[in-house]
Amino acid sequence: MTQTGSLFSDSFEVLPGMTLLPGYASSSQLRPLITRLCEASPVRQMLTQRGQKIQVHMTNCGSAGWVSDSKGYRYTPIDPLTGTAWPTMPQPFIELANRAADLCGFPNFEPDACLINRYEPGLQMGAHQDRNEQDFTQPIVSVSLGIPARFFVLGLERKGTSTPVDLSDGDVVVFGGPARLVYHGVRKLKPAHDPIWGPYRWNLTFRKAM
DNA sequence: AAGTAGCC
């Protein structure tokens, strides 16, 4: 049930430290921004340290961007594809992430990195932790756009029973505190079409990386 | 291992 009047009316606590804000983000507002960002730094498939392709196509905006290659996972100020800085994070992105975090009990969130992931039907993302950031007191804000997906959450170890969370266009998940380092991933997407995004799911993940 | 294979 809703706990206080300051929470978004439809918020739902998935587990301690993880809150779902259904329909909190606006695809019609965000689409032109994402289109422009991807013209500057296109989505691309990154490689794991062992040389395997990450299925999802990724790019970033902000003063730091998450990358994976033969040297491992890390944040860089430069896009290795373009050789120049990642695009500046649009102010509407910062405000969306800051307000969502505030609603969920994480005031003054100032993201410096936004990982932009593009999924298509048939793709998944295996269980992982977001642990390449400097300050684990800062939450993660995840925005789902386009076709639906089933998100899953484990605990602090990459094993055991998962909690499923079905995510639709505009849904925002905030996780921090006791949930900051939980393993999570995305189940294989079913074929679908969205009026704004076509056959894609986009996910924006806001972090305080540095 | 932010992946893939393979068995149940």
Next chain:
DNA sequence: ACGG
């Protein structure tokens, strides 16, 4: 379950 996996390899270096």
